[in-house]
Amino acid sequence: xxxxxxxxxxxxxxxxxxxxxxxxxxxxxxxxxxxxxxxxxxxxxxxxxxxxxxxxxxxxxxxxxxxxxxxxxxxxxxxxxxxxxxxxxxxxxxxxxxxxxxxxxxxxxxxxxxxxxxxxxxxxxxxxxxxxxxxxxxxxxxxxxxxxxxxxxxxxxxxxxxxxxxxxxxxxxxxxxxxxxxxxxxxxxxxxxxxxxxxxxxxxxxxxxxxxxxxxxxxxxxxxxxxxxxxxxxxxxxxxxxxxxxxxxxxxxxxxxxxxxxxxxxxxxxxxxxxxxxxxxxxxxxxxxxxxxxxxxxxxxxxxxxxxxxxxxxxxxxxxxxxxxxxxxxxxxxxxxxxxxxxxxxxxxxxxxxxxxxxxxxxxxxxxxxxxx
Amino acid sequence: xxxxxxxxxxxxxxxxxxxxxxxxxxxxxxxxxxxxxxxxxxxxxxxxxxxxxxxxxxxxxxxxxxxxxxxxxxxxxxxxxxxxxxxxxxxxxxxxxxxxxxxxxxxxxxxxxxxxxxxxxxxxxxxxxxxxxxxxxxxxxxxxxxxxxxxxxxxxxxxxxxxxxxxxxxxxxxxxxxxxxxxxxxxxxxxxxxxxxxxxxxxxxxxxxxxxxxxxxxxxxxxxxxxxxxxxxxxxxxxxxxxxxxxxxxxxxxxxxxxxxxxxxxxxxxxxxxxxxxxxxxxxxxxxxxxxxxxxxxxxxxxxxxxxxxxxxxxxxxxxxxxxxxxxxxxxxxxxxxxxxxxxxxxxxxxxxxxxxxxxxxxxxxx
Numbered sequence: 001x002x003x004x005x006x007x008x009x010x011x012x013x014x015x016x017x018x019x020x021x022x023x024x025x026x027x028x029x030x031x032x033x034x035x036x037x038x039x040x041x042x043x044x045x046x047x048x049x050x051x052x053x054x055x056x057x058x059x060x061x062x063x064x065x066x067x068x069x070x071x072x073x074x075x076x077x078x079x080x081x082x083x084x085x086x087x088x089x090x091x092x093x094x095x096x097x098x099x100x101x102x103x104x105x106x107x108x109x110x111x112x113x114x115x116x117x118x119x120x121x122x123x124x125x126x127x128x129x130x131x132x133x134x135x136x137x138x139x140x141x142x143x144x145x146x147x148x149x150x151x152x153x154x155x156x157x158x159x160x161x162x163x164x165x166x167x168x169x170x171x172x173x174x175x176x177x178x179x180x181x182x183x184x185x186x187x188x189x190x191x192x193x194x195x196x197x198x199x200x201x202x203x204x205x206x207x208x209x210x211x212x213x214x215x216x217x218x219x220x221x222x223x224x225x226x227x228x229x230x231x232x233x234x235x236x237x238x239x240x241x242x243x244x245x246x247x248x249x250x251x252x253x254x255x256x257x258x259x260x261x262x263x264x265x266x267x268x269x270x271x272x273x274x275x276x277x278x279x280x281x282x283x284x285x286x287x288x289x290x291x292x293x294x295x296x297x298x299x300x301x302x303x304x305x306x307x308x309x310x311x312x313x314x315x316x317x318x319x320x321x322x323x324x325x326x327x328x329x330x331x332x333x334x335x336x337x338x339x340x341x342x343x344x345x346x347x348x349x350x351x352x353x354x355x356x357x358x359x360x361x362x363x364x365x366x367x368x369x370x371x372x373x
Numbered sequence: 374x375x376x377x378x379x380x381x382x383x384x385x386x387x388x389x390x391x392x393x394x395x396x397x398x399x400x401x402x403x404x405x406x407x408x409x410x411x412x413x414x415x416x417x418x419x420x421x422x423x424x425x426x427x428x429x430x431x432x433x434x435x436x437x438x439x440x441x442x443x444x445x446x447x448x449x450x451x452x453x454x455x456x457x458x459x460x461x462x463x464x465x466x467x468x469x470x471x472x473x474x475x476x477x478x479x480x481x482x483x484x485x486x487x488x489x490x491x492x493x494x495x496x497x498x499x500x501x502x503x504x505x506x507x508x509x510x511x512x513x514x515x516x517x518x519x520x521x522x523x524x525x526x527x528x529x530x531x532x533x534x535x536x537x538x539x540x541x542x543x544x545x546x547x548x549x550x551x552x553x554x555x556x557x558x559x560x561x562x563x564x565x566x567x568x569x570x571x572x573x574x575x576x577x578x579x580x581x582x583x584x585x586x587x588x589x590x591x592x593x594x595x596x597x598x599x600x601x602x603x604x605x606x607x608x609x610x611x612x613x614x615x616x617x618x619x620x621x622x623x624x625x626x627x628x629x630x631x632x633x634x635x636x637x638x639x640x641x642x643x644x645x646x647x648x649x650x651x652x653x654x655x656x657x658x659x660x661x662x663x664x665x666x667x668x669x670x671x672x673x674x675x676x677x678x679x680x681x682x683x684x685x686x687x688x689x690x691x692x693x694x695x696x697x698x699x700x701x702x703x704x705x706x707x708x709x710x711x712x713x714x715x716x717x718x719x720x721x722x723x724x725x726x727x728x729x730x731x732x733x734x735x736x737x738x739x740x
Contacts, residue, residue, distance in 0.1 A: 058503040154383045158405065158721070223498060224569055232391040232494050232725050303569045304496025306722045307405055 031123050035112050042285075043255040044074035049289070050296045057300040078248065086244030089151070096150030101242070101249035104143025107136045108256040115263050116191040118273050118280040129190040130178055130268075134171070137260060140253055141167045144228065147250070148238035159237030162307055163228040166218055169314035173215040176322035177208040180329040181268055184341075194272035202269040203345045207325045207352040209269045211318050216265070218310060220257040222295055224302035225310055232304075262291035321355055378403050387416045391494050391725045394735025396709075398724075405720040410713045414706070417739035425699035430456055430666050431531060433699060437686075438525035440701065441737040443486050446479035446516070447679040449529035454610055455675035455686035456531045460668035467656045468533035469612045473649050474546070475519070475528060476611075476677070477642040481553065482512040483680035484593075484635040484642075487732035491632055492564065494729030495573050496722075501564060508556050511549055518542050531666055533659030546650055550643060557639055565633075574629035578715040578727035581626060588710040592682025593634045594731055598626035604678035611677075615652070616645045628730035635732075665694045672698075679704055681732055701740060705733035 048063075048071060055062025063070035088097065111133050113123040126132050141163060148160020182188060184204060185196040193201075202209045218225040229237035239250040266272055266287040275283035305313070328351060332344055386397035395416035401409035421440065425433045437448040450472055457464060464472075489505035513523050519538045520528040528535055564570065580590070585598040595602055603620045605613040621637035623630030668690040676685035685702030708731050716724045 054498065054500075058500050059507055060503065154381065161404075224496070226496075227722075230496060230722065232496060233722050235390060299498055300500050301563075302497065303492065303567065303573060304722070305569055306573060306720060308720070309572055 028123075032113075035123055036109055038117075039109055039112055039256055039259060040252070042259050042288075043252060044078070046255050046259055046292055047074045047077070049292060050299070053293065053296045054300045057297070081248040081251070082245055084244045084247075086246060087241075089153075089241050091152040092241065093150040093152060096146045097241075098246075100143050100147035100150055101246045101253075102143070103146055104140045104253045105249050105256075107139040107143075108253055108260060111137050111260055112263075114190055115260075116194055116267060116272060117284050119194075120191055122191060125189060125191055128188045130182070130188050130193065133190070133260075133264065134175060134178070137257070138167060138171065140257065143253070144238045147242065151238070151241035153241050155234040155236075156238045156240050159228045159230075159234050159240075163221065163238065165307070166221060166225065166227065166310055166314075169311055170215040170219045170318075173211050173314060173318035173322045174219060176319070176326055177205075177211040177215070178268070180205060180208045180322075180326045183326075183329050183333045190267050190272075194267055194274060197271040197274065199342060199345070200269060200271040204341060204348060205269070205325070205329065206349050207321060207355065208329075209265075210352070210356075211322050211325070212268070213265060215314070215318055216261045217295065217298070218314065220254075220261050222258060222261075223299035224304050226299075226304060227307055227310060230304055258292065258295060259288070262288040262295065265291045317359060321359060324355060325351075380408055385721075385724075387413075391729065392735075393490065393728070393733055394738075396733070396735055396738065400721070400724070402721070405722075407716055407719055407721065407724055410716055410724075412709065412712070415739050417735045419740065421740045422699055422701060425696055427695060429664075429694050430668065430696060431664060433696065434529065434531075435525065435527045438527055439736055440703070440740060441679065441681060441684075441705065441734040442524060443734050444479045444483040444680045445524065445526045446475045446528060447483075447677060447684060449526065450476050450611070451675060451677045451679065451684045452686045452688075453529045453531050454677060455673050455688045456666075456668065458675050459671060459673035459688055459690055460531070460662075460666060462532045462660055462662055464533055464611075464660055465657045466612075466654050467537075468658045468660075470649055470653045471534050471538060471658060472529060472611055473613065473616075474646060474653075475516070475526075475534075477645050477649070478512050478515060480642045480680040481639045482509045483732075484639050485509040485512075487593075487680075488560070488632060488635050491628075491726075491729040491732070492570075494725045495570060501560070505560065508553065511552070515542065515545060515549065518545065530659055530662070532662035533657070535659075537658045543650065543653070546646070550647055550650070553643060554640070557636060561636065565636075571629070573723075573726060574627065574632065574730070576625065576627050576629075577719060577723050578628045578730060579626050580711055580715050584711060584714055585626070588714070589707045590682070590711050592679070592704060592708065593631055593638065594682065594708050594711075596620065597623040597631035597634045597730075599623055604676060604683055608676070610675065613645075616648045618642075618644050628726055631730040631732075667692050667694055676702065681705055681734065681737075682708055701737075703737045703740060705731075705735075705737040709733060709738065 051073065052062040052070065063073040066072040066076045088094070114126050114129040114132055116122045144163050145160045148156040148163070181193065181201055184201065185193040187193065187196070221228045229239070239247055242250060266284060270287045270291070273280035273284040278286070332347070336343060380401050380403045383400045383402055384397065385400055386392040387395040392398070397413040397416065399411040399413060400407055419439070421436050425436055428436065434449055434452060437452045438445040440448045485505040485508055489502035492501035493499060516526055517523050519542060520526045520535065580594065580598045582598045582600050585595050585600060591602070599622050601620045601622045604610065606620060618641045621634050621641065623634055670690055670692045672687065672689040674685055674687045676683050682704035683702065684704050687698070687700040687702070688696050689698040691697040712728065712731065716727050719727065
């Protein structure tokens with residue numbers, strides 16, 4: 001595993017800001033750089049883990065030749081991609097085509113500014129942290145849409161349509177499941193959400209966790225919802241016409257978003273950096289790696305859903321359940337005394353099981369089938 | 374108010390990950406919904422039928438390997454059966470049994486590939502595919518043992534097979550017959566009831582029985598539609614009348630049924646193999662046939678139940694050392710005839726799945 005340098009993160013940049021020589025501005029540059037480097041290193045680690053894990057699950061070995069245990073494989077991959085010729089097809093819409101990777105990449109990095117890697121170990125402790133995350137991370141969708149449109153390729157256009165449809169649909173379940181968390185935490189700041197988790201929210205809010213996980217997967221389009229780059233259907237989707245460093249940027253976006261989602265799940269549901277004995281940053285990384293393991297597991301085993309099934313899942317399954325969950329949580333928060341929240345654990349698990357069973361048997365049918373033409 | 378849409382044409386193939394080669398479809402799409410499919414074949418045309426006229430009768434056998442390269446043994450078998458019928462050659466019994474063993478092993482290996490690629494087309498990221506290739510590898514090892522090749526076997530000869538199996542083949546085959554059923558059961562445990570697969574494949578790409586018969590579809594695709602037509606029963610060639618096995622048939626005729634049929638056929642093939650290997654007699658493996666055989670003037674058609682369907686060879690002889698005409702009834706090409714009817718109205722993702730469930734091999738489509 002590639003480990004970032006956590007020592008710098010152990011200090012809270014905000015409290016020290018005024019003490020830095022030369023005034024206020026350049027520590028932002030420094031810590032922004034550190035954040036970017038951490039994200040890139042983690043992305044490399046994620047790529048390595050994904051490739052090894054999928055290899056094992058497919059009764060292969062996976063990359064093991066570059067460096068010890070193949071640890072340098074991501075670096076070799078990056079070098080290979082960077083050295084490739086950057087081809088711009090004639091028919092592309094040039095400004096859009098060139099801007100797309102940047103528009104896709106920047107929000108992913110910017111979001112990590114509010115991610116608490118340790119207690120207060122974040123670039124900016126925004127009091128609207130989670131709102132900021134949801135708002136900014138959606139911008140990278142525009143980058144993907146620009147890529148799909150600007151490539152002037154029909155495969156990428158289909159992919160662009162799919163990604164917009166998916167993200168628009170899945171914002172609702174994501175936001176509603178976060179809203180029920182906010183009722184419990186009482187704050188939008190990610191650090192405060194972690195501080196509020198004396199009991200991890202995955203236990204208090206199992207349904208919310210399931211909805212957030214599924215919708216999150218769909219929103220960053222990881223398997224089994226990886227429709228926008230469905231290899232078997234639309235080849236590579238929106239980045240089919242990209243090569244060289246521009247392709248590398250999209251690759252970085254893809255895994256950066258995966259890292260972002262696992263960090264968010266860690267922070268919101270798995271009590272973030274909290275944990276005994278081990279240092280806080282290590283807890284954070286371990287938990288995010290566990291989430292990534294599950295994501296790769298799904299990736300390696302699940303077939304892909306169809307676009308109409310993806311939509312149906314969002315609107316007919318996740319959204320109603322998220323609304324019910326929000327109402328139930330609101331009632332619980334109002335009625336239960338603050339020191340006996342643990343009562344919610346069995347109650348909510350029971351509600352989750354009943355709701356999911358009921359919905360999947362009665363109301364929700366995957367697949368609309370054939371369209372008459 | 375309905376939104377006005379405009380259909381557009383998109384090329385799927387000839388270079389595309391899921392056309393299983395170089396098949397090309399000109400799709401007319403309304404958004405994601407398929408309005409029309411126009412197949413374009415011929416990108417892999419090598420003129421095998423014409424080339425066969427330049428080879429000796431024995432020399433055509435390697436060419437048949439290149440037809441459906443996933444199941445070369447069956448191609449060999451179909452061709453040599455046709456020539457034997459033409460020349461009236463009696464095949465030794467041991468050779469007949471070896472041919473059946475090879476053909477059934479080939480059927481299992483082909484269906485493993487077919488089901489694996491079917492799951493790949495459904496979007497499972499290579500995991501079922503590679504697990505099934507792992508099992509196929511054991512069969513390929515057996516083939517390598519008998520003929521030294523791993524893909525283009527060139528094992529059958531006119532009047533028998535090229536050589537007897539080595540001593541270690543039969544124990545290895547017994548071992549394989551022990552292992553394979555549990556492997557197939559494992560695949561079923563993991564894949565059969567997968568919720569996403571059910572949603573994707575059940576009811577998708579329905580081929581009604583009458584449509585299947587009218588379009589000349591054969592093999593698992595036909596049986597998936599509920600027509601119990603298997604040449605091993607309907608017109609027993611070689612020694613297939615000596616074995617007990619069932620013909621699995623589907624009910625709905627959808628992609629899921631075609632996948633289930635292949636799994637069941639693997640089990641039936643294992644049954645045949647178990648009987649054949651126990652009855653295997655000793656004796657010569659090749660009739661006394663000259664290398665430069667000159668069959669009498671005339672023509673003959675022989676067809677077998679190849680893994681993908683009915684594979685036929687029509688050979689015409691003018692009493693020379695090479696065929697006057699060698700026509701192939703390709704399985705894959707004719708199975709594709711019903712693709713348009715199956716896929717219209719479904720989405721692109723479904724087209725890929727339906728295409729995968731037909732299980733074609735481009736070497737045979739384009740010849």
